[in-house]
Structures are given as C-alpha cells and as structure tokens.
Amino acid sequence: METTWFIIVTVMLAMYVVLDGFDFGVGIVYPFVARTETERQTVRTSLGPVWNANEVWLIAAGAVLFFAYPKAYAAGFSGFYLALILVLWLLIFRGLALELRGQVNHVLWKQAWDMAFSTSSALLAIVFGTALGNLIRGVPLNEDGYFFVPFWTDFQPGSAPGILDWFTVLLGLTSAVVLAFHGANYLVTKTEGALYQRAVSAAWVLGWVSAGCTALTVMAVPMVQPNLSLNFTRHPVVYLAPAIGIIALGYSLYFRLCRRDLSAFLASCAFIFLMLSSVMFGMHPYILVSTTDLMFSLTVYNAATNSYGLSVGIVWFVVGALLILACQIYLYSRFPGKTQSDDAH
Amino acid sequence: MTSALLYDRLQFAFTATFHYLFPQLTMGLAFLLFYLRSRVLLTGDAHTEEVADFWTKIFALNFGFGVVTGIPLEFQFGTNWARFSNYAGGVIGQTLAMEGIFAFFLESTFLGLLLYRKRFSQPVQWFATLMLFLGTWLSGYFILATNAWMQHPVAYKVADDGRVFVTSLRGLLTNPWLFWQFAHNMTATVVTASCVVAAVGAFYLLSGQYLSHAKTFLRIGVVAGAIASGLMIFPTGHGNADQVFTHQPIKGAAFEGLFTTERGAGLYLIGQPNLETMTIDNPIEIPGALSFLVYNDLYAKVKGLDAFFRDEWPDNLPLLYYAYHVMAGLGTIFALLFGLALLSLWRGWLFNMKWLLWWLMLCALFPYIATSAGWMTAELGRQPWLVYGLLRTSDDTSPLVHSGNALFTLIGFVGLYLFLALLFILLVSNIIRQGPTSLDPPTMNGPHGTSY
Numbered sequence: 164m165e166t167t168w169f170i171i172v173t174v175m176l177a178m179y180v181v182l183d184g185f186d187f188g189v190g191i192v193y194p195f196v197a198r199t200e201t202e203r204q205t206v207r208t209s210l211g212p213v214w215n216a217n218e219v220w221l222i223a224a225g226a227v228l229f230f231a232y233p234k235a236y237a238a239g240f241s242g243f244y245l246a247l248i249l250v251l252w253l254l255i256f257r258g259l260a261l262e263l264r265g266q267v268n269h270v271l272w273k274q275a276w277d278m279a280f281s282t283s284s285a286l287l288a289i290v291f292g293t294a295l296g297n298l299i300r301g302v303p304l305n306e307d308g309y310f311f312v313p314f315w316t317d318f319q320p321g322s323a324p325g326i327l328d329w330f331t332v333l334l335g336l337t338s339a340v341v342l343a344f345h346g347a348n349y350l351v352t353k354t355e356g357a358l359y360q361r362a363v364s365a366a367w368v369l370g371w372v373s374a375g376c377t378a379l380t381v382m383a384v385p386m387v388q389p390n391l392s393l394n395f396t397r398h399p400v401v402y403l404a405p406a407i408g409i410i411a412l413g414y415s416l417y418f419r420l421c422r423r424d425l426s427a428f429l430a431s432c433a434f435i436f437l438m439l440s441s442v443m444f445g446m447h448p449y450i451l452v453s454t455t456d457l458m459f460s461l462t463v464y465n466a467a468t469n470s471y472g473l474s475v476g477i478v479w480f481v482v483g484a485l486l487i488l489a490c491q492i493y494l495y496s497r498f499p500g501k502t503q504s505d506d507a508h
Numbered sequence: 509m510t511s512a513l514l515y516d517r518l519q520f521a522f523t524a525t526f527h528y529l530f531p532q533l534t535m536g537l538a539f540l541l542f543y544l545r546s547r548v549l550l551t552g553d554a555h556t557e558e559v560a561d562f563w564t565k566i567f568a569l570n571f572g573f574g575v576v577t578g579i580p581l582e583f584q585f586g587t588n589w590a591r592f593s594n595y596a597g598g599v600i601g602q603t604l605a606m607e608g609i610f611a612f613f614l615e616s617t618f619l620g621l622l623l624y625r626k627r628f629s630q631p632v633q634w635f636a637t638l639m640l641f642l643g644t645w646l647s648g649y650f651i652l653a654t655n656a657w658m659q660h661p662v663a664y665k666v667a668d669d670g671r672v673f674v675t676s677l678r679g680l681l682t683n684p685w686l687f688w689q690f691a692h693n694m695t696a697t698v699v700t701a702s703c704v705v706a707a708v709g710a711f712y713l714l715s716g717q718y719l720s721h722a723k724t725f726l727r728i729g730v731v732a733g734a735i736a737s738g739l740m741i742f743p744t745g746h747g748n749a750d751q752v753f754t755h756q757p758i759k760g761a762a763f764e765g766l767f768t769t770e771r772g773a774g775l776y777l778i779g780q781p782n783l784e785t786m787t788i789d790n791p792i793e794i795p796g797a798l799s800f801l802v803y804n805d806l807y808a809k810v811k812g813l814d815a816f817f818r819d820e821w822p823d824n825l826p827l828l829y830y831a832y833h834v835m836a837g838l839g840t841i842f843a844l845l846f847g848l849a850l851l852s853l854w855r856g857w858l859f860n861m862k863w864l865l866w867w868l869m870l871c872a873l874f875p876y877i878a879t880s881a882g883w884m885t886a887e888l889g890r891q892p893w894l895v896y897g898l899l900r901t902s903d904d905t906s907p908l909v910h911s912g913n914a915l916f917t918l919i920g921f922v923g924l925y926l927f928l929a930l931l932f933i934l935l936v937s938n939i940i941r942q943g944p945t946s947l948d949p950p951t952m953n954g955p956h957g958t959s960y
Contacts, residue, residue, distance in 0.1 A: 225608075236601075244909050
C-alpha cells in the first residue's frame, strides 16, 4: 500500500511536468518565435484554456503527498522553504501574466506581462529541475527528520549542500532546455505559417541540445548518487524505461524531420514521463535521502500515514482518477487542432 | 511568543485573509451565475444573456486572483507549520487531498471552457457554469471539513508516537460541527455576491447608465441578498453560536466579553474589553439577553472567562471580541438593509429611492469586512489551540525555519499582495466602466482580442 501511493504520487508529478512543462516551454520560446502581435496572441491562446488545468496537477500532487506521507511533506516543504516560496511567487506571476495581458490595451502593459510570462516560465523550469537534483542528491536530514537548506553553500554536493550546487544547477539547466524543446513541440502542433516555421526550427535545435544535456545528466547522476542504480541492478528489466525514454527523444527528432508534428510532441511527452518515472523507481523506497546519515532518511514506510488512511484513500482516489481523466479528455477534446488566432471572447 | 511563531502566524493570517477575499465572491457568484445561465437556457432571453456574460467576465477575473493566491495556503502547511503537518497530516491530509482530486480539476477544466465560452453553445456554457458551481462549493466543503476538524476534532486516534490519524473517513466528512459551519459560510458567500451585484446595479442606476441591466442586477441582488442575509442570522448564525457555547464555552465567553460567570448575563452591543480590570469599558448592554439567546432563559447562568484557566484563554482577547462584534453587527445591518430594499422593490419604490441606492452601492465592501471578521472570530477563538484541545499553536511551527526567513517571506507576500490588490481594483473597475452591453470590451474589439 505504501508503494502504491508512491506510484500514484510519481505518476501525478510526472503528469504535472509533462503538462505544465509545455506551458513553461512555450513561455521560454515565446519571445523568440512569436514576433507580431497576432503571433503572440496565437501562442497565448494555445495555452489559455489549458494552463490552469495543467497547473492543478501540482497542487493535487502536493496534497496527495501530504495525505500519504505527512512526515515527508512536513520535512520537505519546510526544508526547501526558500525555494518553495520562490516557486509560489513565480507561479503567481506566471498565472497573472496569462490572465491579465489581454485586459488592458496598451503596448507597455502587454510588454510587461510578456516579460513576466517568459521570465517566470524560465525560472520555474530551472527551479523544478533543481528540485529534482536535490531529491536525487539528498538533503541533510537530522535525527528528528527535519532539515533546512540555504540557497547555496560551497556549490558542492557534499554532506552540507545548498539548493544550488554544480549538480542541481546542471539539472536545472537540463530541465529548462528539455521543457523548452517540449513547449516548442506543443507550439508546432498548434500553429501555422511563419510562427509554425520558427517553432519547428526551435524544436529541432532544442531537441539536439536536450540530447546533449540529458547525456551529461545521465553521466553526472552516478557520481552524485550511486545508490540510484541499485533498484535497476535488482530488476534489470526496468532499464527498459529510461532506454525507451531516450529512444522516444530520438524518435521525437525523427518525427520532426518527417513533419509528423503530433507524434513528435507525444514522443517528447513520453521522454519526460519515462525519465522522471525512472528516477523515482531508482529512489524507491526513499522519498528524502539524508546526506547526514542514511539512517535518518525518510522512506515510504517511515513517512506514511496509517494503513486505514492509505486504504480508504484508494477508494476515493479510484473515483477521483476517473473524474480527472474525464475532465482532462473533455477539456483537450474541446480545443483540438490549430489555435485560431481570432477567437476573441 | 517567539518571533518566528509570530511571523508564521502573521503570514498565514495575512495570506489566508487576502486569499479569501476572492473565493467568497467566486462561490456566491457561481451560484447566481448558475441561476442566470439556467434562465438563459430556458427562455433564450438576450438581455439575461448579456447580464450573465457581464458577470462571467468579473467571475473569471476574480477566479484568477483566487487561484494564484490560493496555492500559497496549501504550501504553507508544509513550509511554516511542518510539525503541525507531521502531527495532523494523518487526518487533514485526507480532506486536503480530496479537495485537490475532486474539486480542483473540475474547477480548472470548466474555467478554461468558460473563458472561451463564445465558441460554445448555450447548453455547454450552462453545463460549464454548473460544474464550476459544484466544483467551487465542493472545494469549500473540503476546506471547511478540514477547519471543522481543527475546531472540533472527531474520528481520530492518537498513535504511540503522539501523532493523530483518522479512524473513519465518514466521521471526518460528517463532523457535526461542519453542518452549521458550511451552511453559515456558504450563505455568506451568497451575501457577498448579492451585495456586489446589487451595488454595481445601484452604481449604474445612480449614474444613469445601462438602466435595464442595472434594474436586473438590483432585482437579483436584493432578492438573493435578502434571503441570504436573513439565513445568516437564523438558523445558521444561531446554530454556530449554539455549538460554540455547548462545546467551547470559553470561546463563547470571549466573543461576548463575559469576564465573570453570571446569572442573567447581558449582551454587550458595544464597549472595549479592559484586561486590567477584567470588565467592559463604556458598555451598552441588553440585560439578560445573552442568557436568553444561549439557554432561552433570561436568568440562566452563563460561564464567564473566570471559570477557565488563564492559559486556555484565547491569546488575543480584545481582537477576538472586536472581530465577533464587527461580524455580528454588520450581519444585522445587512439583514435590515436588504429587508428594506426587498420591501421597496416589492412596492416598486426602489429604483427611485436615491438614498437607498446609495446605501446599496456603498454596501459592496462591507461583506468582505464581515466575512474576514467572521473568520477571525473562528480562528482567533480557536487559539491557543491549533487543533482544539489537542495541539497548541506554539508547538507547531517548522523547527528549522528561523525568524529571519519567515520575516523575509512575510514582507515579500505583503508587497506582492498589495500589488495584486491594486491590479484587481484597476481591472475590475475597467470591466464595470466598459459596461454590460459590449460583449467584448472596447480594448478587445480588434480581430485579435484575447481572453476574457
């Protein structure tokens, strides 16, 4: 049961990164691919109806983490205090930028929210990548199960690390590049004309840079967290997950060449989903690894709520998951195909 | 109080109060919009559709501000109140996760649809409004279930390590405390929405614009407001007060400023609690009224604060006393004002009564004050406990988040939210200025106008 909820949290977080990830990616490439006011309009309208539904995956995943592993939620959220409050502020700006830009017809108003949109999207992509790096590297949990990390210490992933060190910064940059690639893939499916052409070029270049960054990350992980491969050694068949993930990245580039736009986007979805799931598989049963003493780590067992809570949760979660599925399918099916740039409403 | 605890409390109080300025209008307006869209669907009336579209624009803007300010609350349970999350997560994690799964996806999906509603037929718009109504009220239900458990813990057991866990989900979701709290709170959202709708109507009528819309706004606002503000006092307000005096007499005594146990206790309408002398200064009192309200007996004995240990008293007694009196006083004024407006509407006088229209217009702000004061009453009244009778607030902060960090983020939130408040006022007055007849405001008349 503890592991079932670990899988649920993993899937929800991975869904968040896949879905809100393309929102961030679109934000990152926005100033480069959309040059006229009409094009900017199209880009933002492509996100307009869906970004909020994508964002709630984060809130729901956070709430499920709180429910299933209250101890890990308490330790993690208080330990990453500064980074999480920063995320909150950035999410506020990202949301406002998408909601408010069209409310006033003045060129400076629009420019201000365009900048807020791109900057907050880029920073969020970096921060979430850095967060993943922190989870992989571990945090200085003490014997009471709490920790606090400052933004930086000596930029080394040692026993007293900061949120930023060379490894987590590498993951932050990889995340920004990969999500920009993903967002460009999304835009390609939604746009036409010159905007489409620029999105295609962006996706092509960013795809290769993503491949390079992913290769660097895959090499860096064993140096920082050798234990991540233990589960894979135990169950070698799971090596298929990251392998298929990398192949999906390759296919995404291949589909780009033969102009199969939707397939290219779905392939980058699969790439992100599989790479994140692989990391979480390697982490299990650890949720937060202690760099102080492995004994102090929080696992799915010592951080979980009681067994009644976990099992009654499964009952409502099954119902809820069907509801989520229905909502998401309904939403995306209502806004299919290329975005109309003239849908004033 | 250590400074970290003070900053943690201020930050939560500030961000929660600020956040709730938006959802109260969202929830009340969702109810009124559902009524409007149903009427459009049944009658196909173009005027009602314009009215619904106008309020949908304000609804969407307001919803957006509610979304961005709501996320910090869930995060703060972990960031600032880690020991509380660890201690009580086994109970409140259930309701918070259920809110995420059941309410958030409904809300965000159908908000997306409603923003681009011009692409969809009336039945789809009606359906989206219905789902938003359900989603937002469900959200309110789960949050209130969480709060009701903190006010009146049920269906839990304490484990060997001292943490609490839920023993019955049904018990948690049907907490007896929740019934009156939900009824009172949700009725209050309808009061807020009615006041806002009526106030905009009064503004248009007084300034001689959009007269037919203005009258519709006033009719809807006054009828809904009269019913809701009546229900606020009886039975929902009375039901809440009853359960406070039954289960938490100390909290009731603090609301009323009743320092000493008395037979035939009076009700203070006004006056200032004096903690030196343990009396109310400058009191205006209705003799015997408190005994009568609580026990239906003018001479019944009501327990005062002196019946309890000092360390169990709510820690900011005067503020709690004022919050309660502001809430109850404004609630009474709303019921009188809306009662009078309803009478005038029925007799056909309202649209010519300038002074009453002025009152209705100015009244837009006061439900926000009343609601905030009501929540301060509930939450300050729960102190010094975070979970009533189980867990003290002072034991619950994050152990390693020191005061420097907490103050840093508190200052950040205050600055950011002041900016948000300015933006909201600017944009909502923009929508009101553009009026209900232009479906797309002038700024968006071009072929590439954008979201709401």
